[in-house]
Amino acid sequence: MQRPGLLGQVAIEALEPWLVDVAPWGTPIASSQTFVTVISSLVVYNGQTTQSGAAVFNDSIAWDTVLGGGSWTVELMHSLGSNRPIYTVQVGGATWGTIDGYSAAAGYNTRSSIAGSAVGAGKQRLTLAAASKNASSSGYTVALQHLQLRRTA
Amino acid sequence: MTERPGLLAARTGQWVNDQALPWRIDVDVFMTAVSQVSFDTITLTGSQAYNGRKQGSVQNCEIGFDVLLAAGTWTYEHLVQTGNSNGIVTLQLNGATVGTLDTYTAGGAFNVRQNVAGIAVASPGRARLRLLMASKNGSSAGYELDVSHVTLRRTS
Numbered sequence: 001m002q003r004p005g006l007l008g009q010v011a012i013e014a015l016e017p018w019l020v021d022v023a024p025w026g027t028p029i030a031s032s033q034t035f036v037t038v039i040s041s042l043v044v045y046n047g048q049t050t051q052s053g054a055a056v057f058n059d060s061i062a063w064d065t066v067l068g069g070g071s072w073t074v075e076l077m078h079s080l081g082s083n084r085p086i087y088t089v090q091v092g093g094a095t096w097g098t099i100d101g102y103s104a105a106a107g108y109n110t111r112s113s114i115a116g117s118a119v120g121a122g123k124q125r126l127t128l129a130a131a132s133k134n135a136s137s138s139g140y141t142v143a144l145q146h147l148q149l150r151r152t153a
Numbered sequence: 154m155t156e157r158p159g160l161l162a163a164r165t166g167q168w169v170n171d172q173a174l175p176w177r178i179d180v181d182v183f184m185t186a187v188s189q190v191s192f193d194t195i196t197l198t199g200s201q202a203y204n205g206r207k208q209g210s211v212q213n214c215e216i217g218f219d220v221l222l223a224a225g226t227w228t229y230e231h232l233v234q235t236g237n238s239n240g241i242v243t244l245q246l247n248g249a250t251v252g253t254l255d256t257y258t259a260g261g262a263f264n265v266r267q268n269v270a271g272i273a274v275a276s277p278g279r280a281r282l283r284l285l286m287a288s289k290n291g292s293s294a295g296y297e298l299d300v301s302h303v304t305l306r307r308t309s
């Protein structure tokens with residue numbers, strides 16, 4: 001078999017990632033309003049992403065990622081608070097689950113994950129939407145530190 | 154199989170040039186690792202990049218990440234805090250040891266970059282990168298590892 005290229009060739013499946021990190025500091029591919037980075041010495045990465053304007057119901061932020069075909073876990077590192085929403089997590093338009101950001105007391109570097117969702121290979125849009133809130137929460141203020149997608153199978 | 158160099162049009166049965174595989178992989182250490190033993194504590198420090206570190210502190214604590222590596226030669230690099238209770242970390246790829254790095258220093262320092270170069274990867278695909286705190290410098294008081302970031306660079 002001919003093997004052109006400096007290092008030969010590999011099956012295309014080998015190109016598909018197993019680990020995708022999303023730092024929320026940059027401009028997202030889509031969002032309901034402008035999101036900004038707020039410096040906080042209380043969190044790893046030294047900052048968190050939140051809405052620039054008033055936080056409202058259904059505020060959302062999204063990033064495009066390339067995933068391999070298989071089962072993936074999505075994990076969110078976020079700051080808890082009394083005015084946080086329940087995040088609806090969507091990948092490729094399908095809702096994978098929700099993560100409640102509410103806590104009466106502030107909390108930092110909280111990792112919350114949704115495991116085991118199947119996805120097809122290729123570009124997939126990861127969306128977080130403040131589509132609901134805990135009955136005790138006073139608002140929809142998003143506070144994101146990091147997102148990660150991990151393929152498990 | 155029909156050879157189709159450079160094509161990305163279909164998944165199964167197609168071939169692509171592995172030059173397209175990543176040459177640099179940044180591993181975020183703060184999120185949940187794919188495997189870990191006594192290595193999941195996040196500690197804030199205003200003196201360290203990322204404003205924190207992930208910490209293990211007992212002998213044989215370990216943390217693992219799944220990464221997609223191309224065949225070739227790779228350099229591993231981490232950003233750590235060194236100190237007088239830090240250990241020697243053993244680096245493994247798919248269970249095979251590829252090097253060790255001593256994170257002990259008497260005085261301690263932040264944002265220290267250490268690397269292992271010349272790591273040969275024979276075939277492309279998923280690899281489990283494992284950091285294992287198996288030993289320590291004779292002068293060290295412990296087996297601590299304080300890591301803030303990991304990078305893998307392909308050099309050829």
